[in-house]
Amino acid sequence: MSKKDTENLKDVVNQAIDSQQVVHVKLKDIGQKDIDIDKLTRPSKETHQEYWGRGLSYLAIGVIILLVGSIIGFVGIHGLATFFHDHVNLWQFLSSTDWDPTSGPNHVGALVMIVTSFLVTLLSALVATPFAVAVALFMTEYASKKAARFLQSIIELLVGIPSVVYGFLGLTLVVPVIRAIFGGTGFGILAGTLVLFVMVLPTITSLTVDALNAVPKHFRQASAALGATHWQTIARVVLKVATPRILTAVIFGMARAFGEALAVQMVIGNAVLMPYNLVTPSSTLTSQLTTQIGNTVMGTLANNALWSLALLLLVMSLFFNILVRMIGKKGAK
Amino acid sequence: MTEHQKDRFATGVIYFLVGIVVILLAGILGNILINGLPHLSWHFLTSESSDFQAGGGVRDQLFNSVYLLILTTIISLPIALGAAIYLSEYARDNWITHLIRSTIEILSSLPSIVVGLFGYLLFVVQFGFGFSILSGALALTFFNLPILTSNIEESLKGVSATQREAGLALGLSNWKTIRGIVVPAALPGIITGVVLSGGRIFGEAATLIYTAGQSGSLVDYHNWNPLSPTSFLNVMRPAETLAVHIWKVNTEGIISDATAVSAATGALLVLVVIIFNLSARYFGNKLYQKLTAAK
Numbered sequence: 001m002s003k004k005d006t007e008n009l010k011d012v013v014n015q016a017i018d019s020q021q022v023v024h025v026k027l028k029d030i031g032q033k034d035i036d037i038d039k040l041t042r043p044s045k046e047t048h049q050e051y052w053g054r055g056l057s058y059l060a061i062g063v064i065i066l067l068v069g070s071i072i073g074f075v076g077i078h079g080l081a082t083f084f085h086d087h088v089n090l091w092q093f094l095s096s097t098d099w100d101p102t103s104g105p106n107h108v109g110a111l112v113m114i115v116t117s118f119l120v121t122l123l124s125a126l127v128a129t130p131f132a133v134a135v136a137l138f139m140t141e142y143a144s145k146k147a148a149r150f151l152q153s154i155i156e157l158l159v160g161i162p163s164v165v166y167g168f169l170g171l172t173l174v175v176p177v178i179r180a181i182f183g184g185t186g187f188g189i190l191a192g193t194l195v196l197f198v199m200v201l202p203t204i205t206s207l208t209v210d211a212l213n214a215v216p217k218h219f220r221q222a223s224a225a226l227g228a229t230h231w232q233t234i235a236r237v238v239l240k241v242a243t244p245r246i247l248t249a250v251i252f253g254m255a256r257a258f259g260e261a262l263a264v265q266m267v268i269g270n271a272v273l274m275p276y277n278l279v280t281p282s283s284t285l286t287s288q289l290t291t292q293i294g295n296t297v298m299g300t301l302a303n304n305a306l307w308s309l310a311l312l313l314l315v316m317s318l319f320f321n322i323l324v325r326m327i328g329k330k331g332a333k
Numbered sequence: 334m335t336e337h338q339k340d341r342f343a344t345g346v347i348y349f350l351v352g353i354v355v356i357l358l359a360g361i362l363g364n365i366l367i368n369g370l371p372h373l374s375w376h377f378l379t380s381e382s383s384d385f386q387a388g389g390g391v392r393d394q395l396f397n398s399v400y401l402l403i404l405t406t407i408i409s410l411p412i413a414l415g416a417a418i419y420l421s422e423y424a425r426d427n428w429i430t431h432l433i434r435s436t437i438e439i440l441s442s443l444p445s446i447v448v449g450l451f452g453y454l455l456f457v458v459q460f461g462f463g464f465s466i467l468s469g470a471l472a473l474t475f476f477n478l479p480i481l482t483s484n485i486e487e488s489l490k491g492v493s494a495t496q497r498e499a500g501l502a503l504g505l506s507n508w509k510t511i512r513g514i515v516v517p518a519a520l521p522g523i524i525t526g527v528v529l530s531g532g533r534i535f536g537e538a539a540t541l542i543y544t545a546g547q548s549g550s551l552v553d554y555h556n557w558n559p560l561s562p563t564s565f566l567n568v569m570r571p572a573e574t575l576a577v578h579i580w581k582v583n584t585e586g587i588i589s590d591a592t593a594v595s596a597a598t599g600a601l602l603v604l605v606v607i608i609f610n611l612s613a614r615y616f617g618n619k620l621y622q623k624l625t626a627a628k
Contacts, residue, residue, distance in 0.1 A: 046504075046505070046506035046509065047506065049506045049508045049509055050506040050507050050508045050509075052508065053418075053506075053507070053508025053509075053511065053512065054423060054507075054508065056415050057415045057416070057418045057419035057422070057423055058419060058423075059415065060411070060412045060413075060414070060415025060416040060418075060419060061415070061416045061419045061420070061433060063412055063416075064412070064416050064433075064436065064437060064440065064478060064479075064482070065433065065436050067440065067475060067478070068436045068437075068439055068440050070451075070455070071440075071443065071447070071448070071451045071475070074451055074454055074455065075447065075450070075451060075454075078454070130350065131350050131353070131354050134346070134347045134350035134351055134354075135350070135351050135354050137347055138347055138348070138351045142344070142347065142348075151355075153610070154358055154362075155358075156610060157362075157606065157607060157610060158358060158361070160529075160532045160533065160536070160606040160609070160610060161361075161365075161536070161602075161603055161606060162535075162536025162537070162538065162576045162579075162599075162602050162606070163536070163538065163539070164536070164538045164576045164577075164579045164580045164599075165365060165536070165576075165579065165599040165602055165603060167579075167580070167583070168579055168583060168595050168596075168599055169361065169364065169365070169599075171583055172592060172596075173364070198357070198361065201354070229336050229337060229339070229340035230340055230344070231336075231339055231340040231343040231344065232336060232339075232340070234343070235343070252442075255442050258444070259442075259443070259444025259445065259446070259447070260444070261444065261445065261446035261539040262446075262538050262539050262542075262580050265584070266580070266583060266584060286444060286446050286539075289446055289450065290446060290539070290542070293450065293453075293543065294543065298458060307450075310446075310447050310450050313444050313446070313447050314443065314444075314447055317439070317442050317443055317444060317447075318439060320442060321435070321438060321439055321442055325435075
């Protein structure tokens with residue numbers, strides 16, 4: 001409130017007291033001096049509280065935005081230094097299999113890690129999706145409420161099991177079995193795929209359950225009323241309506257598989273070798289980062305090259321995000 | 334094949350796949366618990382770990398995990414609560430809010446190893462904290478914030494609009510309505526969210542190996558001075574957690590009973606996760622009953 005407004009208000013109050021138009025309110029008893037115009041026109045205690053509270057919540061959201069900005073910024077700067085400071089050719093980085101960054105800028109090729117990362121991700125999603133959809137269908141279309149709730153809690157529990165525990169199981173159960181069947185060391189893409197399969201299965205399943213539950217009940221009833229069998233209803237109505245959200249679920253699973261570090265690192269073998277079959281040791285982006293970043297010195301080419309791998313991971317996670325958004329938009333139409 | 338035969342066939346396939354998954358899940362849980370529990374003794378929980386001999390325990394790792402969990406929750410809860418209040422109560426439906434939501438989604442989908450490396454770059458190297466509990470707790474905060482924020486936002490949104498209107502009609506400020514009515518009403522959901530994210534923090538390793546470090550230091554549990562380097566409360570000492578311990582003894586360790594140690598530690602982690610899951614549901618329900626007088 002400006003000074004002029006305050007003056008005006010003072011005038012109004014004075015006038016009212018003088019003229020005493022409102023008979024039943026005895027303003028004269030109050031007296032002019034008792035009325036504190038300043039106090040009346042100041043923001044109230046409640047307003048101050050509101051400013052504070054709103055300020056605090058803005059501050060919190062600001063912290064998160066700053067955080068994401070700085071993560072992208074920091075990883076970006078270090079990851080791009082390989083190309084701008086050490087003059088590694090971007091095309092060579094993406095297409096060469098020669099990974100030995102300590103020997104100079106001509107030996108920085110990440111193709112092995114890129115191929116292996118994509119292979120384990122795609123294969124595990126490919127194996128997990130049919131199982132996940134089947135379990136989700138069972139929970140929403142077949143099982144009783146009690147059985148569905150029991151499966152749900154088991155799946156929640158599996159999401160919560162730490163990734164190192166899965167890695168340890170892979171190391172002690174999966175790798176020896178593969179070694180016994182296919183020979184070799186047992187480490188490799190197959191072991192990685194199997195471990196990731198178990199890890200992404202609960203993620204994809206619970207999101208698919210949400211997708212199926214979102215299909216309105218009267219769709220099913222309408223289909224049944226037309227004389228469709230249970231399976232016809234599921235295949236032609238329920239799954240069709242839920243497809244965009246199921247795809248989103250699969251992509252979320254793939255994002256988890258792509259970014260998983262320790263469980264994969266424990267069973268993949270960690271040799272930077274092109275994977276010509278599924279049972280020879282190889283190396284993913286995350287496993288290379290996990291094992292090597294402690295062995296390099298900040299600012300050297302070897303270190304910057306690893307940051308470029310981290311940048312690649314970041315870019316891929318942004319890409320998965322955009323993909324989910326695009327499918328969501330298409331599904332909403 | 335007639336439609337009815339197809340129906341029966343499809344149902345059979347679904348039951349078959351579900352059967353495989355159930356056997357698999359039961360096998361995994363059973364394997365972890367059966368192999369781990371026999372090694373899980375009081376001695377194991379209360380003795381120091383060993384670097385090259387068999388028979389070590391996980392006392393320090395267990396304490397470090399709990400300590401990191403507490404610190405991370407203390408740091409991340411106020412921020413997540415504030416951000417969730419902003420998103421559910423103050424944010425208007427415009428492009429800025431959309432941008433903020435995408436930011437949080439991006440943060441939640443970042444690979445945890447990238448978050449860990451960022452923590453390494455910023456806290457360990459740039460700020461000079463070194464491998465320490467503080468660096469680890471801050472990195473875990475980043476890891477925890479997006480999930481916690483969206484959990485809390487969900488439960489705030491679950492509070493009905495009439496409760497807010499009632500508060501405003503009493504002449505309370507918007508903030509007082511939120512603090513005095515909306516947040517208490519959403520408390521059961523918030524607690525569930527905090528406990529479940531606690532389970533995630535407890536088992537996280539990739540974020541920690543380059544922030545809290547992979548080695549322990551000499552810890553004295555009778556030294557209550559947080560500034561002393563040997564005190565168990567000191568936040569500047571390097572700290573290996575249970576999950577990192579499993580990773581380390583399997584990849585770099587040379588102790589002969591690595592499998593037994595990791596099986597026991599794995600069982601311990603899974604037990605803690607089960608306890609967290611059950612207690613989240615229990616406390617959430619109990620609190621809800623108490624606050625709403627519902628039976």
